[in-house]
Amino acid sequence: MSDWQPSATIERLTQRAALFAYIRHFFQQLNVLEVDTPVMSQCAVSDPFIDSFELDYSPVVGIDTQKYYLQTSPEYAMKRLLAAGSGAIYQMGKVFRNGECGRRHNPEFTMLEWYQPGYDDQQLMDEVEALVQPVLGLTSIERVTYSDLFMRYLGFRPEQVELAELVAETKKHVDIELEDDDPDTWLNLLLSHVIEPQLAHVDAIFVTDYPASQAALAKVRLNGAGEQVAARFELFIKGVELANGYHELTDHQEQARRLRADQAQRGSLGLPQRPLDDRLVDALAAGLPDCAGVALGVDRLLMLASDATSIAEVIPFDHTRA
Amino acid sequence: MANFSSNQFKNGMKVMIDGDPCSMVDVEFVKPGKGQAFTRVKLRNLMSGRIWERTFKSGESVEAADVMDTTMEYSYYDGELWYFMDPNTFEQVGADENAVSDAKPWLKEQDSVTVTLFNGNPIAVMPANFVELEVVETDPGLKGDTAQGGSKPATLATGAIVRVPLFINQGEVLKIDTRTGEYVSRA
Numbered sequence: 001m002s003d004w005q006p007s008a009t010i011e012r013l014t015q016r017a018a019l020f021a022y023i024r025h026f027f028q029q030l031n032v033l034e035v036d037t038p039v040m041s042q043c044a045v046s047d048p049f050i051d052s053f054e055l056d057y058s059p060v061v062g063i064d065t066q067k068y069y070l071q072t073s074p075e076y077a078m079k080r081l082l083a084a085g086s087g088a089i090y091q092m093g094k095v096f097r098n099g100e101c102g103r104r105h106n107p108e109f110t111m112l113e114w115y116q117p118g119y120d121d122q123q124l125m126d127e128v129e130a131l132v133q134p135v136l137g138l139t140s141i142e143r144v145t146y147s148d149l150f151m152r153y154l155g156f157r158p159e160q161v162e163l164a165e166l167v168a169e170t171k172k173h174v175d176i177e178l179e180d181d182d183p184d185t186w187l188n189l190l191l192s193h194v195i196e197p198q199l200a201h202v203d204a205i206f207v208t209d210y211p212a213s214q215a216a217l218a219k220v221r222l223n224g225a226g227e228q229v230a231a232r233f234e235l236f237i238k239g240v241e242l243a244n245g246y247h248e249l250t251d252h253q254e255q256a257r258r259l260r261a262d263q264a265q266r267g268s269l270g271l272p273q274r275p276l277d278d279r280l281v282d283a284l285a286a287g288l289p290d291c292a293g294v295a296l297g298v299d300r301l302l303m304l305a306s307d308a309t310s311i312a313e314v315i316p317f318d319h320t321r322a
Numbered sequence: 323m324a325n326f327s328s329n330q331f332k333n334g335m336k337v338m339i340d341g342d343p344c345s346m347v348d349v350e351f352v353k354p355g356k357g358q359a360f361t362r363v364k365l366r367n368l369m370s371g372r373i374w375e376r377t378f379k380s381g382e383s384v385e386a387a388d389v390m391d392t393t394m395e396y397s398y399y400d401g402e403l404w405y406f407m408d409p410n411t412f413e414q415v416g417a418d419e420n421a422v423s424d425a426k427p428w429l430k431e432q433d434s435v436t437v438t439l440f441n442g443n444p445i446a447v448m449p450a451n452f453v454e455l456e457v458v459e460t461d462p463g464l465k466g467d468t469a470q471g472g473s474k475p476a477t478l479a480t481g482a483i484v485r486v487p488l489f490i491n492q493g494e495v496l497k498i499d500t501r502t503g504e505y506v507s508r509a
Binding site: 047099102103174175177178185188191192214244 | 329350351352353354355356357358359360362374375376377378379380382
């Protein structure tokens, strides 16, 4: 007997269609333009820990292939549209991440990403809140800085500890054989292994002001204490990472520097070197409007709204049946 | 011995950790959107029974444990060890208290069980999902009460005590689910 049957029930797929309709209606009301940027790109995401699928494009069958990469997020292309004057835009579609497979991961998944010119991270959090509240039946969502979150659940502030202390603290909670001199590796372990399980008892929380070293494509600004933090936030629902947003970096020189820093880190970790998207840098040089943007996992939103225990239960066919 | 890479990990896989054979009870892929991927595994040490969580780097590999599950018949208890026989070779192995702890309440002579061997030594014994055991002691059955609720304790031939319906009598043979320790039906 083959496993031809779907991994989701028809009832869940009906909820899925209703969620898509709700999301499109939400943005239509806000006059945010729907776009669909290419799924295949000549460049790949720079993040060292996000792996792209490679494709071979052949102008003639079987010969002269050219590498393309499946998008891991529509971020670069959407920013090029913003720089071209699109105004507020959203995209809901499939993105692809190689190797990501588990209860909350499927190598292809549906991402909702949107950008609001003129917004900062705080204003965009208001909008994320407005979108998810009716779906999840939530009241207002608490906002806690990354530093306060660590203080609350682990009793220390990441910016106040040395690497050795951080490693010792992590090993108290996590049984792992690992040598790594990047503090962010240890912070991520503590967040995913110690804090997230405790957030499972918290309906919803925005974590804000990430360490500057984890800015990704967010602006870095000074917080009230005069320390550099990333204008980045994440939304956790019952301990599940649901959305990641930035007050977007608009400085093209800094953008180019970060792309090259990612490439260098890939090199030192022995990860594949892939073409960096210089078109993104050029778009920023031409002028990306001051804006905030966020990406949200739609499958996870449906998991949370329908009490599913695995992502397979909310998508028609998980990758083992695809 | 073969190695398993973290991307092959799955429930039930037997691996060597710090010199002891361990079984994977739960395997979870952990990856923050922007961070490194890890595999968090709940492990049970098959020697000590200890259950704990260990985290592996993506691509990290561990040695497979030379562990084999075999079907054997329970023979007897000599006051120290429980003896099991391979029905094909008639070879016998003796298992200690620690290895039989989960199976002990359900061990009846000549019943088939699954014995986990590590380097030829029994380290765990699993009873069949269902066993049939005689009631050696219980309050007298209530006549006519065949369907209504209500239960009472009954001691079985192995010494295990289970809740049974009121109509069950001493001397009857019952079918028990060893995974839950619950009465299923008359045998």
